[in-house]
Amino acid sequence: LFCWCFYVVFFLFFFLLQSLYVKVCRENHSTLGGKNQCHNFPSAGTHCKSRPLDLVFIIDSSRSVRPTEFEKVKIFLADMVDTLEVGSDATRVAVVNYASTVKIEFLLKTHFDKAGLKAALARIKFLAAGTMTGLAIKTAMEETFTEESGSRLANKNIAKVAIIVTDGRPQDTVEEVAAAARVAGIEIYAVGVDRADMKSLRLMASLPLDEHVFYVETYGVIEKLTSKFRETLCGKRLSENACMCEAQIAFQMKMQFTIQELRENVAVFELRDS
Incomplete structure (x- = not known):
């Protein structure tokens, strides 16, 4: 009877202690310290590893976009960069800025680190003229998505x-130009803000449209799309929660010590009982 009671209590203790370690970790505290850290992982039990991309942002800086709104677009791009794994063997980023003319701000081969990339984003200037979106797409297809510009084979x-x-x-x-870009293997996402023409967005975007066309009411809330794109561009969804993984390591370390103590106590009890 004692043995059965012992094992019941042991397993209850096992699950309660492991749950405690997971809870502590999810509250942004490391259970181990050092490199085994857990910060801000979703409690749903999954997180995302971004896939390598050749990613080109095509941004409208025409007269309809106020300078302060354009700054919010740059912040949105910087936030997007923070969600990506940037590098020569990871995601490469280029920016095409357009109004009545098109300016390639930097190519896919230009920046392979986040610091340099975000500094370059901060330097982008507002153009303030017309809205030649088709020309911008054509320029991106012909001059940024090329091997010479850093796009991979x-x-x-x-x-x-x-x-x-x-x-x-x-x-x-x-x-027509968006269709040609899609045929060339470029996946197009269209983000409309405020007065954006939804019909044009749908003509530009890849299929399915409900996954490639986004709309926000103002530039003031465009940052809401950052998490949406993080999920959309997710390449590998890790089903194992990092907190659970870390908690298991810490738990095992604790349990090795606890089990040894319990064995010693049981041995002492059995000797006394005999």
Whole structure:
């Protein structure tokens, strides 16, 4: 009877202690210290590892976009960069800035670290003129998604992704050039803000449209899309919660000591009982 009671109590203790370690970890405290840290992982038990991309942001800085709003777009891009694994063998990022003319701010081969990339984003200047979205897509396809500009070969199986951010109606044709870009293997996401023409966004974007067309009411809330894109661009969803993994390590260390103590106590009890 004693043995059965002992094992019941032991297993209850086992599960309660492990749950405690997970709870502590999820509250942004490390159970171990050192490199085994857990911070801000979702409690649902999954987190995302971003896949390598050749990613080009195509941003509208036409007259309809106020300078203060353009700064919010730059903050959004910087926040997006923070969610990515940036590097020559990871995600490469380029930016195409457009109004009535198109300016390639930097290429996919230019920046392979987040610090340099975010500094370059901060230096982008507002153009303030028309809205030549079709020309911007064509420029991105022909001048940034090329091997010479840092885009990787098709046999590397690196996804080519363009994210267009605009608040207006294109002053040129977008349907044909966007279709050509998609045929060339470029996945297009269209983000509309405020007065953006939804029909044009749908003509530009890849299918399915409900996964590639986004809309926000103002530039003031565009940062809400950061988490959405983090999930959308997720390459590998890790089903094992990092807190659970860390907690198990700490738990095992604790249990090794606890089990040894329990064995010694049981041995003493059995000797007395005999």
